[in-house]
Amino acid sequence: MKKSALQIARAAYQPKLPVTLTGAVVAIEGEPTQSVADQEEIKQLFPNTYGLPELRFEKSGKQIAGKPVNVGVILSGGQAPGGHNVICGLFDGIKKINKDSRLYGFLMGPGGLVDHNYIELTADIIDEYRNTGGFDIIGSGRTKLEKQEQFDKGLEILKQLGISALVIIGGDDSNTNAAVLAEYYKNIGAGVQVIGCPKTIDGDLKNEVIEASFGFDTATKVYSELIGNIQRDCFSAKKYWHFIKLMGRSASHIALECALQTQPNVCIVSEEVEAKNQTLQDVVNYIADIVAKRAENGNNFGTVLIPEGLIEFIPAMKNLIAELNDLLAKTPDFAEWAPEKQREFVIANLSQNSATVYASLPAGVARQLTLDRDPHGNVQVSLIETEKLLSEMVGNRLKEMAKAGSYNGKFSPLHHFFGYEGRCAAPSNFDADYCYALGYNAAMLINAGVTGYMSSLRNLTKPSVQWLAGGIPISMMFNMERRHGEMKPVIQKALVRLEGTPFQRFAAKRDDWALNTQYVFPGPIQYFGPAEVCDMPTKTLQYEHLDK
Ligand code: FBP
Numbered sequence: 110m111k112k113s114a115l116q117i118a119r120a121a122y123q124p125k126l127p128v129t130l131t132g133a134v135v136a137i138e139g140e141p142t143q144s145v146a147d148q149e150e151i152k153q154l155f156p157n158t159y160g161l162p163e164l165r166f167e168k169s170g171k172q173i174a175g176k177p178v179n180v181g182v183i184l185s186g187g188q189a190p191g192g193h194n195v196i197c198g199l200f201d202g203i204k205k206i207n208k209d210s211r212l213y214g215f216l217m218g219p220g221g222l223v224d225h226n227y228i229e230l231t232a233d234i235i236d237e238y239r240n241t242g243g244f245d246i247i248g249s250g251r252t253k254l255e256k257q258e259q260f261d262k263g264l265e266i267l268k269q270l271g272i273s274a275l276v277i278i279g280g281d282d283s284n285t286n287a288a289v290l291a292e293y294y295k296n297i298g299a300g301v302q303v304i305g306c307p308k309t310i311d312g313d314l315k316n317e318v319i320e321a322s323f324g325f326d327t328a329t330k331v332y333s334e335l336i337g338n339i340q341r342d343c344f345s346a347k348k349y350w351h352f353i354k355l356m357g358r359s360a361s362h363i364a365l366e367c368a369l370q371t372q373p374n375v376c377i378v379s380e381e382v383e384a385k386n387q388t389l390q391d392v393v394n395y396i397a398d399i400v401a402k403r404a405e406n407g408n409n410f411g412t413v414l415i416p417e418g419l420i421e422f423i424p425a426m427k428n429l430i431a432e433l434n435d436l437l438a439k440t441p442d443f444a445e446w447a448p449e450k451q452r453e454f455v456i457a458n459l460s461q462n463s464a465t466v467y468a469s470l471p472a473g474v475a476r477q478l479t480l481d482r483d484p485h486g487n488v489q490v491s492l493i494e495t496e497k498l499l500s501e502m503v504g505n506r507l508k509e510m511a512k513a514g515s516y517n518g519k520f521s522p523l524h525h526f527f528g529y530e531g532r533c534a535a536p537s538n539f540d541a542d543y544c545y546a547l548g549y550n551a552a553m554l555i556n557a558g559v560t561g562y563m564s565s566l567r568n569l570t571k572p573s574v575q576w577l578a579g580g581i582p583i584s585m586m587f588n589m590e591r592r593h594g595e596m597k598p599v600i601q602k603a604l605v606r607l608e609g610t611p612f613q614r615f616a617a618k619r620d621d622w623a624l625n626t627q628y629v630f631p632g633p634i635q636y637f638g639p640a641e642v643c644d645m646p647t648k649t650l651q652y653e654h655l656d657k
Pocket of ligand 1: 185186187188189280281308309310311356357358489532
């Protein structure tokens, strides 16, 4: 494939490893750990990998040396900038351990392991992908590894290729799978270590010990550039209200980070809507009031950021979705029915409250709620057109207000959805360094002989050379949640904390941003130039560090 000038220049970028990882390491064990909730149940489900200690790497002062190791790698779930660098770091790490080590990539996600589809990743291939966006080196997929026959089928090919360690690069669901697989292989004495790496643009795979998932930095910078450009356009023409839905699945981290970077007129944070027990109409009224107040000052324009998961956080909608999840899990042929039959069936089988909410929704949105779940049982929120739903309802509300004499303005909404635009961008310097180090560090965890761990780097607001490297037992992040109608052990998703500094900073400023146009135009990601332009981590990460 022909390369752009930036790709060629960027290929030469050498990610900066933490000093700790620049030679051989010793693994220092911390205290035994326990899961964030439901300890007894999780301990029973993970008898071999529960309670392991955290690991911290320190420089040993020696040269790295070890036996050759064959490693498999899987990219799982949605794309996130920097995935290629995780693989490059892993490759360089295992080659550092022993130049005869080999890396195999399973194709198109966890399905590649089960179906025995793989390629060997050689130096020539790896060099083509350094510091590039995308997951195309081996592709990704959302197959859920959950059945014993899948694990056994996977083990056949691992044995055949002499693979003794598998690295799964994925989000909360995929790392949950990694921990389940690690437990199973340990239990049957398969001799295969399983290591996870925290990936997702959504930013919701983080906790006390994992500071950030990779890809969030680059994706939010791409969206903020686009939002900034729209704000400049809207400030120039002064005639449109832009309703911008942002990816991020359930959590509002992406919307919040973009708000902190661009200072829009409105940003809805789903977690706050839930905490205040707001209805859809409350959210609509809040936006309509801002539109009306701006109109009083002659400002018939503005920007509204909407997290894609909003619908799921409106309590009445949340109940409806939970009931739909259970109902659809019990009705496997639902998707084959005609739309009217589906609608009648749903209304007849929901509780009265949920049936009323369902019936009150515009038909298109109601139908979107019943579309296929992903293999993990999640509603595909990116398919629900919340931005159109909200702008339509705001328009209706403004008509009522105009009749009552409390609004006199012009409302012309435009709609945008930013998601896929950011997932495969060339990684920012932060993500290029973070991902390379995560992969390299995974190689060190393999060398340390552990399983069921997630590659971890901390101290992320400092320059990358000062990051702290180690491993976190994945079972430590588990709690029990209802999935597909059954209670399952899963990694607890990190939602926006309303008491945390990122939200508090936003909340302190939003009234000012709503009425007095205070837009910031961040511009495109810069790869070459001063550190304050090129290497700055997200505001979320910077503010979260103030909470520590
Ligand atoms: P992961 O959780 O797998 O990282 O995926 C993140 C995400 O980009 C969400 O923000 C979005 O809702 C979803 O993937 C879209 O999924 P798909 O790529 O299957 O359309």
